[in-house]
Structure formats: structure tokens, C-alpha cells
Amino acid sequence: MLKRILAGAVALVVPFAAAHGQAQEKVLRAVMHADVRVIDPIWTTQTIASIHGMLIYDTLFGNDANLKPQPQMVGKYEVSPDRLTYTFTLRDGLKFHDGTPVTTKDVMASLKRWGSKDGVGIRLFSYVVKQEAVDDKTFKMILKEPYGMVLESLGKSGSSVAVIMREQEALTDPQQQVKEAIGSGPYKFAKEQWVPGSKAVYLKNKDYVPRPGNEPPSSFAGSKIPGVDRIELVWISDPQTAMSALVNGEIDFYEAPNNDFLPILAKAKGVKLMMTGKIDGTQGMIRLNHLHPPFNNVKARQAMYHLINQEDFLRAIVGNPEFYRVCHGLLTCGGPYENTGGSAFLKDYNPKKALQLMKEAGYKGEPITVLFTTDHNTITPATQVLVQAMREAGLNVDAQSMDWGSVVSRRAKKDPPAQGGWNIFVTTTGGVGASNPVLHTWIGAACDKGLFGWPCDPEIEKLRNAFAFAQTDEERKKIATDLQTKAMEQVVYIPFGQWNTPLAFRADKIDGVVPNTGLAVLWGITKK
Amino acid sequence: MTAYIVRRLFATLPVMAVVALFVFFLLRFAPGDPAAIIAGEDATAEAIAAVRAKLGLDRPMVEQFFVWILQLLQGDMGVSIFSNLAVTRLISQRLEPTVALTLSTLFVAVALAIPIGVVAAWKARKLVDRLVMGFAVLGFAMPVFVLAYILIYFFAVQWQLLPVQGYRPIAEGLWPFVECLILPSVALGVTYMALIARITRASMLEVLAQDYIRTANAKGLATDRVLLLHALKNAAVPIVTVIGIGIALLISGVVITETVFNIPGLGRLTVDAVLKRDYPVVQGLILVFAAAKVLVNLIIDISYAFLDPRIRY
Numbered sequence: 001m002l003k004r005i006l007a008g009a010v011a012l013v014v015p016f017a018a019a020h021g022q023a024q025e026k027v028l029r030a031v032m033h034a035d036v037r038v039i040d041p042i043w044t045t046q047t048i049a050s051i052h053g054m055l056i057y058d059t060l061f062g063n064d065a066n067l068k069p070q071p072q073m074v075g076k077y078e079v080s081p082d083r084l085t086y087t088f089t090l091r092d093g094l095k096f097h098d099g100t101p102v103t104t105k106d107v108m109a110s111l112k113r114w115g116s117k118d119g120v121g122i123r124l125f126s127y128v129v130k131q132e133a134v135d136d137k138t139f140k141m142i143l144k145e146p147y148g149m150v151l152e153s154l155g156k157s158g159s160s161v162a163v164i165m166r167e168q169e170a171l172t173d174p175q176q177q178v179k180e181a182i183g184s185g186p187y188k189f190a191k192e193q194w195v196p197g198s199k200a201v202y203l204k205n206k207d208y209v210p211r212p213g214n215e216p217p218s219s220f221a222g223s224k225i226p227g228v229d230r231i232e233l234v235w236i237s238d239p240q241t242a243m244s245a246l247v248n249g250e251i252d253f254y255e256a257p258n259n260d261f262l263p264i265l266a267k268a269k270g271v272k273l274m275m276t277g278k279i280d281g282t283q284g285m286i287r288l289n290h291l292h293p294p295f296n297n298v299k300a301r302q303a304m305y306h307l308i309n310q311e312d313f314l315r316a317i318v319g320n321p322e323f324y325r326v327c328h329g330l331l332t333c334g335g336p337y338e339n340t341g342g343s344a345f346l347k348d349y350n351p352k353k354a355l356q357l358m359k360e361a362g363y364k365g366e367p368i369t370v371l372f373t374t375d376h377n378t379i380t381p382a383t384q385v386l387v388q389a390m391r392e393a394g395l396n397v398d399a400q401s402m403d404w405g406s407v408v409s410r411r412a413k414k415d416p417p418a419q420g421g422w423n424i425f426v427t428t429t430g431g432v433g434a435s436n437p438v439l440h441t442w443i444g445a446a447c448d449k450g451l452f453g454w455p456c457d458p459e460i461e462k463l464r465n466a467f468a469f470a471q472t473d474e475e476r477k478k479i480a481t482d483l484q485t486k487a488m489e490q491v492v493y494i495p496f497g498q499w500n501t502p503l504a505f506r507a508d509k510i511d512g513v514v515p516n517t518g519l520a521v522l523w524g525i526t527k528k
Numbered sequence: 529m530t531a532y533i534v535r536r537l538f539a540t541l542p543v544m545a546v547v548a549l550f551v552f553f554l555l556r557f558a559p560g561d562p563a564a565i566i567a568g569e570d571a572t573a574e575a576i577a578a579v580r581a582k583l584g585l586d587r588p589m590v591e592q593f594f595v596w597i598l599q600l601l602q603g604d605m606g607v608s609i610f611s612n613l614a615v616t617r618l619i620s621q622r623l624e625p626t627v628a629l630t631l632s633t634l635f636v637a638v639a640l641a642i643p644i645g646v647v648a649a650w651k652a653r654k655l656v657d658r659l660v661m662g663f664a665v666l667g668f669a670m671p672v673f674v675l676a677y678i679l680i681y682f683f684a685v686q687w688q689l690l691p692v693q694g695y696r697p698i699a700e701g702l703w704p705f706v707e708c709l710i711l712p713s714v715a716l717g718v719t720y721m722a723l724i725a726r727i728t729r730a731s732m733l734e735v736l737a738q739d740y741i742r743t744a745n746a747k748g749l750a751t752d753r754v755l756l757l758h759a760l761k762n763a764a765v766p767i768v769t770v771i772g773i774g775i776a777l778l779i780s781g782v783v784i785t786e787t788v789f790n791i792p793g794l795g796r797l798t799v800d801a802v803l804k805r806d807y808p809v810v811q812g813l814i815l816v817f818a819a820a821k822v823l824v825n826l827i828i829d830i831s832y833a834f835l836d837p838r839i840r841y
Contacts, residue, residue, distance in 0.1 A: 037610040037804070038566065045568025119570060159570060175582040177612050195621050196611040197800045198792030236693060236790045237800075240677065244685050244692040245790070375803075402559060405803055409561035412573045441570045451572060 026228040026527040030253035035235035036200035039181040045159040057163035057183035061155030062220030069151035070221035083146035093209035104139040109170035117174035118160035157518025186226040202231040217524035219517035227526035254504040272507035277517040279335045281431040281500040285493040287453040301491035303357035305345040307389040313496040316381040324499040335435030337480035342488025351393035367398035369417035371425040411452040432518035551814040562805040606808035615812040626793035632713040637720035645728025667722025676715040676788040693790035712789040731763035772828035
């Protein structure tokens with residue numbers, strides 16, 4: 001009855017409804033893990049900015065699902081026998097969204113900006129002597145040493161991808177955001193329709209020339225054939241509403257459904273769950289501050305290993321063992337460089353021993369400041385488990401509750417904990433980046449120049465560097481094992497396991513969804 | 529009256545100045561750093577410092593305050609630290625959904641609450657009255673988000689009569705606009721309905737005990753005329769006061785409803801901006817909210833004069 005009344009009401013007001021041409025349009029509505037707030041994927045390392053970037057920009061290379069770099073904008077390339085000169089030639093027909101052709105000027109300026117901002121880019125460009133244009137379509141990159149990860153770096157996925165912008169944007173100071181988002185990728189950004197905090201709209205680039213061969217997407221590789229006329233990245237902050245919207249068919253794709261809702265989604269009509277790529281996932285980590293007592297003593301840091309039972313953390317965060325994995329290493333388990341170096345540290349859960357080692361390291365019951373994030377769906381429960389374990393062991397924990405925005409700000413402070421600094425915070429990192437010693441910035445120990453916590457060990461940095469110059473895969477594996485052993489010994493961080501969040505989508509409405517390897521691949525999705 | 533209105537409008541200036549002062553410095557004293565959020569997960573402390581310097585956040589706080597005030601005096605609320613878009617554009621994008629939700633909620637609340645409040649007073653201490661008061665207690669007690677999820681579950685997911693979420697501007701058609709607002713308005717309106725119904729009942733009970741009502745009844749006037757013309761009009765001042773407070777609360781209090789129903793309004797913009805420490809956006813929004821509250825209070829005060837001829841300014 002109610003339905004009939006509403007149908008009647010619809011009939012009454014239909015004449016008022018504006019006739020929109022959108023009825024003919026194929027629109028993909030996707031809810032991502034975050035909202036597009038920044039349009040410059042180089043200025044910020046936020047993953048959502050890279051997802052936005054990969055829709056509108058193109059890259060010279062794209063790493064495939066096996067992390068092998070494949071040419072994307074590059075038609076052909078050559079490496080000199082001494083591996084010091086790389087010559088790249090762009091494919092024919094590449095054009096920016098404003099109609100201007102992509103030239104080597106744009107490419108070199110873009111790479112220079114990326115190379116002065118992104119960690120991987122900075123490392124690559126520390127070996128680049130110069131970039132030299134041969135003509136509008138060909139340029140050379142000349143190195144001072146035979147750095148082995150040039151193509152992998154140019155094709156990296158995850159944050160701060162090496163996207164190619166117009167020269168005028170690429171000349172922007174890397175510490176400032178570009179003002180226009182005009183790329184040469186498969187979709188154009190509709191800036192006038194952008195409502196930050198609500199939705200970002202992308203329109204099909206009809207002039208895009210995909211790589212020949214109609215190759216299916218494999219992470220960032222393959223022919224990027226735009227599958228729909230319009231993509232709307234809708235931001236729904238409430239996970240339950242997003243789930244209901246997917247079940248109701250109001251959205252087509254949900255990148256990061258809450259673990260609690262997976263059983264409901266698995267049973268929902270028309271909805272399919274797809275596991276992300278085998279190394280795409282999240283690794284949890286506990287970061288200790290190496291600058292201040294008690295964790296400026298390696299023995300105190302190692303004591304913390306004995307408080308970690310990864311199952312406790314993973315059950316609290318994920319629950320269903322189908323979606324998590326105990327992993328006692330720092331390099332992604334399941335990745336090409338997974339190894340057991342130093343993993344024995346994490347196989348001895350023993351709170352009494354932890355307290356004993358802490359005392360031996362000079363700990364006398366001083367408060368240990370933990371930055372307790374209160375508003376994060378994985379970091380919050382993980383911090384709760386950690387604090388509980390520390391208290392049960394007899395440590396004096398000063399858990400300071402704050403939102404994630406405050407943690408991000410506070411963790412950058414090098415002051416002692418009593419003066420606004422900290423001892424411990426919990427965070428996560430992506431499985432793809434963590435699978436490679438060079439891309440995995442959290443494994444570094446570059447002292448003051450490193451990430452928060454500031455671990456300091458020249459040997460670790462030396463091993464990371466050596467990895468990039470290794471000639472064979474065997475050599476790389478050996479270095480990766482040595483590196484992980486040393487990093488575990490120094491406790492650059494304490495891993496508490498890995499987990500995957502499956503993608504959820506309307507299988508009755510869309511095709512072409514592929515597992516992520518670092519970032520969601522949206523350009524190949526088609527609408528039925 | 530005109531002189532009164534002009535006086536009141538001028539009186540808003542010091543109010544806004546105090547609001548501006550407080551919002552600016554409270555935000556700066558609160559923990560958090562937009563530069564750290566922008567720089568992202570893998571940024572070093574040096575990278576964060578570089579972003580902070582480029583945003584001008586490393587300058588003395590007083591200097592930043594005067595720069596902002598100078599901008600404001602020129603009608604410029606600044607630019608979002610994150611999106612690089614003008615704060616005025618961000619606010620105007622979000623104004624329509626919030627105003628639409630506020631008005632539709634008020635419509636639902638007032639249209640239902642006043643009649644049931646009047647009936648409850650008329651049938652005081654009888655079954656109808658008890659039912660109305662029971663509903664009022666339930667309306668107060670039930671959190672908006674609980675009711676919202678219940679409505680979504682039945683009306684959107686199970687029966688698929690209405691959308692789960694979203695907002696469609698009126699420019700896209702009347703029905704798409706209305707269908708997106710039905711569930712949020714009901715969810716949000718129940719609390720206000722309960723409040724207004726209780727106040728209406730209490731106010732009406734007081735008026736219905738007056739001698740002139742007894743005289744009107746003795747003269748044989750029809751009940752509806754007694755209730756609506758003689759009683760309700762004289763009971764209107766407290767009701768209008770509550771409705772006015774309701775409008776002010778709704779404008780800034782729609783956050784939960786906007787979040788659950790994914791309506792891109794000012795409430796969500798505020799929460800997002802606070803969480804991201806997007807200072808210019810938060811500052812602009814607080815000023816807009818303050819101005820709206822001042823304006824609503826003014827309108828309510830003026831309406832008293834029309835409802836009760838004894839009130840003169």
C-alpha cells in the first residue's frame with residue numbers, strides 16, 4: 001500500500017523532474033577509503049590522492065601485479081651496457097586533457113618534482129646526474145652509478161606515484177599544491193563538480209590513446225581503456241551507511257568495507273567480495289622512540305617483543321582469520337623478499353621476561369607515554385591491546401588519548417615525553433611498499449633524516465642501498481634477509497601482523513574489477 | 529521597530545568579533561597540525577616543517593590572526609589548506625543541503641507537533657494525552673542515529689522505498705530532492721517534535737485555564753475556534769521561542785544526521801575540517817553559524833511583537 005502511495009506521489013512529481021542526459025551515461029559510483037581533498041599526488045603522500053592521480057595522470061612505467069615494471073607512456077626504452085644511461089621514447093598520440101601534446105619537457109619537469117619530494121624519487125635522483133632531451137619524444141636519464149631500481153621506481157604504486165603533469169604544473173614548488181589537475185590519463189578531473197568531503201567526479205578522456213594490444217589491467221600495467229563515461233568517487237564516512245548503500249545498489253564499488261560488515265556483504269544479493277592482491281594489504285607496526293629512555297636502549301626495545309602476541313592484535317582488529325596472517329618479519333609475508341631473519345624475537349611471548357629485560361635496561365617504573373589514537377578502526381583496537389599487554393606486564397603506561405590528527409602532529413616532536421614528546425605510537429603501512437627494502441621507508445634507520453622514532457643504524461641504510469645495486473635476485477634475497485635481521489635486532493619497529501580488506505562491489509552491475517596491488521584500479525571497470 | 533532592528537544588527541558586530549577571536553586562538557591552541565596531515569604517513573619531520581612554512585603556519589600567531597582579520601574585512605574567508613578552494617565556495621556548496629534539511633525537519637516537526645500538543649492539552653490526562661506524552665518521552669530518549677539506522681533498514685534496505693543516503697539538489701527535480709530528505713527529516717525531526725509537542729501542551733494548558741477561555745466556551749463557540757483562535761494564538765510565544773531555539777540548534781546540530789545519511793552539508797564540513805585541522809574552513813564556518821544564530825534570535829524577537837501586541841520595542 002505504502003509503495004503504491006509513493007508510486008502515486010512519484011507520478012505526480014515526475015513532470016517536475018529535470019530531464020538529465022545522465023540517463024544514457026554509464027556512471028561508476030565508488031566509495032573509497034577516504035575523501036579526495038587534495039588534487040596533487042606529489043604534494044601529499046595520502047593514498048587517496050594517488051588514486052585520484054592515477055585516474056587523471058599517466059606514468060612512464062607501471063608496476064604490474066607481480067611488481068614488474070611495464071612500459072606505460074613509454075613506447076620503447078634502452079639501457080646502456082654500463083647501466084648508466086636510460087633512453088626513453090614516448091608513445092605516439094599522448095595528449096594532455098587541454099589538447100596539448102605530452103613532451104619530454106613535461107616529463108623531465110614532472111620527474112624532477114617527484115624526485116625532490118617522494119622518498120623513492122629522492123633516492124633515485126640522488127644517482128641521477130642529469131636528464132637530457134633528445135627531442136620532443138625522447139630523453140635520456142644519466143646516472144652516476146648503476147642504480148638498479150630505475151624502472152621499478154618510475155612505475156611504483158602506493159603513495160606519491162611518479163605521475164606526469166604539464167610542465168607548467170610540474171614547475172610548482174613541491175612543497176606547494178598544484179592549482180590545476182590536468183593530466184594525460186584515461187579520465188579528466190571535473191573540478192567544477194568537485195565537492196571536497198562529498199564527491200569527486202572524473203569524465204572519460206575520449207582522446208586517450210591506450211597501450212596497444214588491449215592488455216587487461218594488472219595493477220598499474222596494461223592498456224588503460226576507460227570503461228565508463230563517468231566515475232564518481234563518493235565519500236560516505238559512515239561505514240554502515242556505505243554498506244547499506246552498496247546493498248541497496250546506490251553505489252557500485254566499496255573499496256574498504258568495515259570488517260564487521262563482511263558477513264552481511266557476503267550474503268547480500270548481487271554483492272561480491274574480492275580479495276586484494278596477495279601482497280596488497282596492511283601491516284601493523286608499533287613504533288618506539290629511539291631518542292629517549294627507556295627505548296634509547298636496545299635491550300628495552302627488544303624487551304617489547306616479548307609482549308607481542310600477534311593473534312591478540314589481529315583478532316581485535318580483524319576477527320576473521322580468513323583475512324589476517326601472523327607475520328614475524330618486517331618485509332611483507334607473501335612478498336618476494338619474505339624471510340625469517342630476526343623473526344625469533346617475536347616467537348617468545350613472555351611478559352615476565354619483558355619486564356625483566358626492561359629492568360636490566362635501567363627501567364625503574366617511569367611512565368611510558370603511548371599516543372593513544374581514539375578514532376581509527378584498526379589503530380585504536382591495536383593500541384588498546386598493546387596498552388593492556390604493557391600494563392599486565394607491570395609497565396607504567398601513560399596512555400594519552402587523542403584523535404589521529406593529533407597523533408600525526410605529536411609524533412613529529414623530538415622533545416622528551418614529559419615535554420610534549422612520546423615513547424610509543426601505533427600505525428600501519430601498506431603491504432606493497434613493505435615488500436621491497438627500498439620502497440619500505442619504515443624499515444630505514446636514517447637517524448634524524450628518517451621517520452618518526454628516528455632509529456639510527458648506518459649498517460641498515462647501507463644494506464638498503466646495496467639492495468638497489470644488487471645484480472641478481474639471489475643477491476637481493478640475501479641482502480633482504482641480512483637487512484631484516486639487523487632491523488629486527490635494532491627494533492626499527494615491532495610488526496603485529498598483516499591483514500587484507502576485501503573489495504566489495506555489485507557483481508550484477510559492474511565488470512572488470514581486478515585485485516589491488518598497492519592502489520585500487522578503477523579505470524578498467526565497466527558497467528553492465 | 530526599525531530603530532530596534534538596526535540597533536540589534538549593529539550589536540552583532542562585537543559578538544562576531546569575540547567569536548572570531550575565540551575561534552582563531554582556540555583552534556591554534558588545540559593539538560594537531562594540518563601540515564603533518566598533508567605531508568602524509570611517510571613524511572619526515574623536515575618535510576612537515578617545509579609544508580608548514582609554505583602554508584605560513586610557522587609565523588607568529590598574532591601575525592596570522594591579523595592577516596585573517598584583514599582578509600575578512602575584505603570579504604575573503606581565505607582558502608582551504610587542503611583543497612585550495614575558497615572557503616566561501618566550500619560553504620556555499622554545503623549551504624543548500626543543510627538549509628533544506630533544517631527546513632524540512634522543522635516542517636515535519638512543527639506540522640505534527642503543534643496539532644498533537646494542542647490535542648494533548650485539550651484531552652489532558654486522558655488516553656490521547658498519555659500517548660502523546662509517551663511519544664514525547666520516547667522521542668527525547670531515542671538517539672537520532674539509532675532511529676536513523678532503523679529507518680534506513682526498513683524503508684531503504686528491506687522495502688527499497690527510499691534511498692539510503694545522499695542528497696539531490698532541487699535543481700535536479702522535486703521528487704529526487706524530496707525523497708532524499710524524507711528519512712533524515714523524520715529521524716532528526718522526532719526529537720524536535722517531542723520538544724515542541726510538550727511545550728505546546730504545557731503552554732496550552734495554562735491558557736485553557738484562563739477566564740476568557742471559559743467565557744468563550746460558555747458563549748457556545750465551537751471547540752476548534754476556541755482552541756485555534758483564542759487559545760493557540762495566546763500560547764504561541766513560548767512555542768515560537770522553542771521553535772527558534774530549535775532552528776538555531778538544527779543549523780549547527782545536524783552533524784549526526786548528515787553523517788548517517790551522507791548529506792554533504794555544513795555539519796559534515798565542520799567535522800571534517802576540525803579533524804583535518806583545516807583552520808580557515810573551521811573559522812569561516814563558526815562565523816557563519818554565529819551569524820545564523822544571531823539572525824534567528826532577531827527574527828524570533830521581532831515575531832513576538834506580531835504575536836503579542838503588548839510587546840513593543
